[in-house]
Amino acid sequence: xxxxxxxxxxxxxxxxxxxxxxxxxxxxxxxxxxxxxxxxxxxxxxxxxxxxxxxxxxxxxxxxxxxxxxxxxxxxxxxxxxxxxxxxxxxxxxxxxxxxxxxxxxxxxxxxxxxxxxxxxxxxxxxxxxxxxxxxxxxxxxxxxxxxxxxxxxxxxxxxxxxxxxxxxxxxxxxxxxxxxxxxxxxxxxxxxxxxxxxxxxxxxxxxxxxxxxxxxxxxxxxxxxxxxxxxxxxxxxxxxxxxxxxxxxxxxxxxx
Ligand code: CTP
Ligand code: MG
Numbered sequence: 001x002x003x004x005x006x007x008x009x010x011x012x013x014x015x016x017x018x019x020x021x022x023x024x025x026x027x028x029x030x031x032x033x034x035x036x037x038x039x040x041x042x043x044x045x046x047x048x049x050x051x052x053x054x055x056x057x058x059x060x061x062x063x064x065x066x067x068x069x070x071x072x073x074x075x076x077x078x079x080x081x082x083x084x085x086x087x088x089x090x091x092x093x094x095x096x097x098x099x100x101x102x103x104x105x106x107x108x109x110x111x112x113x114x115x116x117x118x119x120x121x122x123x124x125x126x127x128x129x130x131x132x133x134x135x136x137x138x139x140x141x142x143x144x145x146x147x148x149x150x151x152x153x154x155x156x157x158x159x160x161x162x163x164x165x166x167x168x169x170x171x172x173x174x175x176x177x178x179x180x181x182x183x184x185x186x187x188x189x190x191x192x193x194x195x196x197x198x199x200x201x202x203x204x205x206x207x208x209x210x211x212x213x214x215x216x217x218x219x220x221x222x223x224x225x226x227x228x229x230x231x232x233x234x235x236x237x238x239x240x241x242x243x244x245x246x247x248x249x250x251x252x253x254x255x256x257x
Contacts, residue, residue: 002103002184003047003124005040006094009033009061009110010052010083015235021054023110024064025240028247031064032234035113040179043120044071046106050097052083052090088208089201092191098184104128105187107211108179114243114250115179115231122225123181133215134181136227137174144168177227180212187211190218 009032013022023033033051040046047070053061062080070076081097083090091107098105104127108115119136126134146165151157194200194214201207208214212222230250234243 002098002101002105003045004098004103004184005046005049005106005108005179006091006098007033007037007040007049007051007108007110008083008087008090008094009036010054010090011087011111012054013111016237016240021057022234023053024057024060027113027234027240027243032113033061033110034064034068036108036110036115037065037068039113039115039117040106040108040120041068041070041076043117043124045104045121045124046076047074048077048079048098050079050081050094051110052094053080055082058082084201086201086204086207087210088191088194088199088214091211092195092201095188095191101184103184104181105184106179106181107187109233111233111235112178112231113234114246115177116228119177119226119228119231120179123179126223126225127181127183131181131223132183132186132220133212133222135210135212135222135224136177136179136231137224138177138227138229138231140170140173140175142170144170144173174224175227176210176212177231177233178210180210182211182215186215186218186220190214190220193218 009023011022016022018025024031051061058080065078068076079097081093084093104124123134145167147162151162199206216222234240
């Protein structure tokens with residue numbers, strides 16, 4: 001039985017604005033993808049990692065991952081592959097590099113560097129319990145408004161302002177995090193169905209931004225488990241600063257307990 005994780009690390013991090021690809025940007029001196037990989041392995045639920053790297057940085061990513069250990073002291077199997085034009089295409093490349101077999105596959109963003117091992121274990125356990133697709137969720141904390149498609153220009157409402165189309169109650173909405181967990185055959189089939197429908201991930205504008213969405217489109221239910229604020233996605237400099245604080249705070253808590 002597979003106990004694998006695909007760690008997506010092939011993005012450029014354009015919104016972070018670093019000269020390094022985002023997954024290699026240091027957080028407290030350690031690259032984001034190493035933080036993410038350590039926490040995946042610390043869950044005890046993952047023995048094999050497939051990591052997607054920016055095509056020009058496959059060797060750098062491989063070098064960053066040397067020395068990872070499993071909770072029992074053993075060594076995980078680590079494969080690094082070149083990612084694709086979108087996250088969806090990168091995950092597809094990761095799936096293609098997995099050895100054949102049944103079991104659980106987790107898909108996790110290196111950008112969610114601090115996702116705790118407890119969340120990883122919760123997701124993996126839900127798949128083992130029979131859910132073919134599992135996503136961590138956290139509640140939405142802000143009020144939500146709808147605007148017409150095309151209103152946001154350059155990531156903001158334009159200077160002239162814009163009408164709103166109506167508020168959406170947030171009480172039934174959740175924010176999706178990773179790692180998401182899947183029955184391997186179900187995830188393979190969902191990616192194949194997306195490709196057959198013409199959504200092959202070659203265009204970031206139409207590619208799926210997470211894998212549970214693809215499984216849902218293929219007609220399967222997606223099960224939710226509790227996410228964690230620490231599994232937030234690091235997108236901007238501000239997120240990186242916040243992650244630095246959260247890491248310090250968390251390390252202090254660990255020392256105190
Ligand atoms: N990712 C990937 N392959 C891509 C694009 C993204 O593997 N072609 C990965 C990123 O490395 C990240 C995760 O998918 O771990 C989520 O993507 P995002 O946060 O958007 O990261 P980037 O695409 O790197 O950032 P940006 O969108 O700001 O350029
Ligand atoms: Mg991106």
